[in-house]
Amino acid sequence: DHFNDIMQVVNKLAKLLNPDSIENMETDISSFEEELKEWISEDEEGFVERIEDGEIGYLMADLIVRSNMGNSFWIDWKDSESAVGFLENVVEFEGLDIQLDFAVKDPKNDLRPDQIFVRANQQLQALGYYLLGLTSGNDAYHEILIPSGIFEPFMDIMEHFDVMVELND
Numbered sequence: 001d002h003f004n005d006i007m008q009v010v011n012k013l014a015k016l017l018n019p020d021s022i023e024n025m026e027t028d029i030s031s032f033e034e035e036l037k038e039w040i041s042e043d044e045e046g047f048v049e050r051i052e053d054g055e056i057g058y059l060m061a062d063l064i065v066r067s068n069m070g071n072s073f074w075i076d077w078k079d080s081e082s083a084v085g086f087l088e089n090v091v092e093f094e095g096l097d098i099q100l101d102f103a104v105k106d107p108k109n110d111l112r113p114d115q116i117f118v119r120a121n122q123q124l125q126a127l128g129y130y131l132l133g134l135t136s137g138n139d140a141y142h143e144i145l146i147p148s149g150i151f152e153p154f155m156d157i158m159e160h161f162d163v164m165v166e167l168n169d
Contacts, residue, residue: 002051007036010033032063035063039063054162057163062136065134071146074140077141079113084107096127096129098127120168121167121168124145128149130148131143134166
């Protein structure tokens, strides 16, 4: 039952994140389903227990990013180099005409990932995007870039799953 309930809402999320590409939507759904099935096969009892203990938000944040839904990624809490690299890649992928300015000479060495995300988010919001953090309960950052036009429905889905969202502000 939990599997079917989760997948029903994940289908909505995939449609929301991929409004112009059925192929990308189907890839997101398939990838998420594969990650979820793997999680369940490894520890079905633990999976059910986490849901019943109110930890579905952590589980969903982790699965959304592990399955690479939309423009999501995770990095270690101290990996500033990967944070900058992801942001450069996602800006290019989205076709955004911006050179992110982190207000320091060497952001990879001078800033923590959370500082990088806040500075990037401020600039991305001006272009109609949000860089949001999904709280997973571990020491890695789980981030996703979404267009501002889907912010409300995205937040509704995150609320449905009890995912805590960091606004990077």
